[in-house]
Amino acid sequence: MNKLKFEKGGGLLPVIAQDYRTGEILMLAYINSEAWEKTLSTGKAHYWSRSRNKLWLKGESSNHVQLVKEILVDCDEDTVVYRVEQLGGAACHKGYRSCFFRRLEGREFLVKDEPVFNPREVYKK
8 A cells, every 4th residue: 555645744644524425625634644544444534633632533522423435645645535424414613514614705704604513512611
């Protein structure tokens, strides 16, 4: 198997999570080699949380797990697309289906989508 070039990104590479049915972009996150191997072995999207500095199974707190249906790797082997089935209806920790729930209009970011869940209820923070 070819290897991803983690060294090019200082140990982290970007991953785009995309709905495998609709093509909708759900989120962008990062992986290290541990997250990559865990994703390959479990079929569930694992990432490296830069803010928490730890391995992260998507949905470990919310139960909004991403089942990986297909993996695409770019020509430089330093960017990945996970084509996923998004369980629970939402990828975004702010309660939206996609992390890209705002659109630039003029110089303002305007919310274009409705939330799927209330993060305060799901995360109990």
